[in-house]
Amino acid sequence: MPPAGWTPWRRLDLACGLSSGALAEQMDGGQAFRWSQQSPGEWTGVFGRHVARVRSAGEKVEWSGLSGDSAAESALLIYLDVAGEQARLAEALPWRSDAVLRAAMSAHPGLRILRQDPSDALLGFLCSSNKRISQIRVMVASLARELGPPVGAGHHALPGWGELARADDRTLRACALGYRADYVRGTARLLARRPDWAAEWSRLETPALLERLRSLPGVGPKVAACVALFGFGRLECFPVDTWIVQALSAAYGLKGWNAVRLEEFGRVHFGAAAGLAQQHLFAAARAGLLPGLPVRKARAPRPKSRG
DNA sequence: ATGGACCCTTGAT
DNA sequence: ATCAAGGGTCCA
Numbered sequence: 001m002p003p004a005g006w007t008p009w010r011r012l013d014l015a016c017g018l019s020s021g022a023l024a025e026q027m028d029g030g031q032a033f034r035w036s037q038q039s040p041g042e043w044t045g046v047f048g049r050h051v052a053r054v055r056s057a058g059e060k061v062e063w064s065g066l067s068g069d070s071a072a073e074s075a076l077l078i079y080l081d082v083a084g085e086q087a088r089l090a091e092a093l094p095w096r097s098d099a100v101l102r103a104a105m106s107a108h109p110g111l112r113i114l115r116q117d118p119s120d121a122l123l124g125f126l127c128s129s130n131k132r133i134s135q136i137r138v139m140v141a142s143l144a145r146e147l148g149p150p151v152g153a154g155h156h157a158l159p160g161w162g163e164l165a166r167a168d169d170r171t172l173r174a175c176a177l178g179y180r181a182d183y184v185r186g187t188a189r190l191l192a193r194r195p196d197w198a199a200e201w202s203r204l205e206t207p208a209l210l211e212r213l214r215s216l217p218g219v220g221p222k223v224a225a226c227v228a229l230f231g232f233g234r235l236e237c238f239p240v241d242t243w244i245v246q247a248l249s250a251a252y253g254l255k256g257w258n259a260v261r262l263e264e265f266g267r268v269h270f271g272a273a274a275g276l277a278q279q280h281l282f283a284a285a286r287a288g289l290l291p292g293l294p295v296r297k298a299r300a301p302r303p304k305s306r307g
Numbered sequence: 308a309t310g311g312a313c314c315c316t317t318g319a320t
Numbered sequence: 321a322t323c324a325a326g327g328g329t330c331c332a
Contacts, residue, residue, distance in 0.1 A: 029327095030327055125327080125328095128327055128328075129327085129328035129329060130325085130326050130327095130328060130329090131326060131327080131328090132325090132326050132327080133326095133327070135326075136327085179329095180329095183329080217329090217330090218328090218329065218330090219329085220328060220329045220330080221329090222327070222328060222329085223327090223328070223329080226327075239327075240327095241327040241328080242326085242327065242328090244327085259328095282327080
């Protein structure tokens with residue numbers, strides 16, 4: 001590996017524009033947990049085995065990689081859906097008749113679902129339960145630093161399932177995983193013995209894929225939906241998290257609905273690109289842009305006190 | 308189908 | 321110091 005410097009900035013030929021706010025949401029909004037903002041509008045991170053810097057330039061995006069990594073560009077084109085396949089899918093969303101969705105989509109024009117490596121997505125969301133995005137980033141960064149292979153410029157890729165299966169509990173706990181260490185180790189032990197799991201599972205229909213994912217320890221309905229969406233490109237998946245519960249409850253009047261019902265609502269109402277709609281609603285909800293949602297400043301008041 | 312525990316970190320009293 | 325809550329999952 002040559003002593004890697006950064007290549008000059010190059011502009012991506014985006015088929016569909018990507019606003020700076022949408023890019024920020026993509027890199028920082030909880031789809032992936034491996035990017036960090038260096039300066040306003042500029043991120044550095046690792047995707048798969050590649051290191052890249054990306055920055056917003058009007059409606060376009062510019063990027064720079066490591067000079068030794070000739071495969072980075074083609075990988076990045078896929079990762080960011082530069083061809084604009086998702087923009088065409090978005091046309092099928094019911095934004096013409098759904099004012100809430102229309103408002104959410106106009107808040108982050110061009111927002112994409114990052115097309116991540118399946119293992120990267122799975123590991124990230126195994127760490128996600130009961131955690132905030134900023135904390136999840138710290139966890140996966142620690143895992144990469146402690147157990148992952150170096151990929152240049154001081155960065156590490158995420159460890160494979162074999163490395164994770166062999167890691168002792170102390171190491172995992174030192175990465176601030178807490179009880180999620182059992183999830184990661186349990187899943188790693190299952191997947192380490194089937195290296196082709198992602199290729200095999202990618203041939204499954206989405207319901208069967210979700211079922212397989214849910215058979216892994218630490219993977220419930222929400223994490224399975226996120227891995228299918230972000231790791232396997234199943235745009236029809238509709239992860240129901242606390243933000244979406246709030247958003248649908250307030251903006252669509254679905255008060256008191258449980259996650260199962262809300263997931264079905266999302267799938268039926270939004271259709272083939274439900275996951276894209278979910279990201280728009282999620283982003284708008286977090287930004288305090290959805291009707292009926294409190295502006296996110298103070299945290300929610302505590303329901304009751306116990307003595 | 309609903310409720311509580313779960314490990315640990317962070318931000319607010 | 322103490323307390324609540326955090327892109328949930330698992331087990332009663």
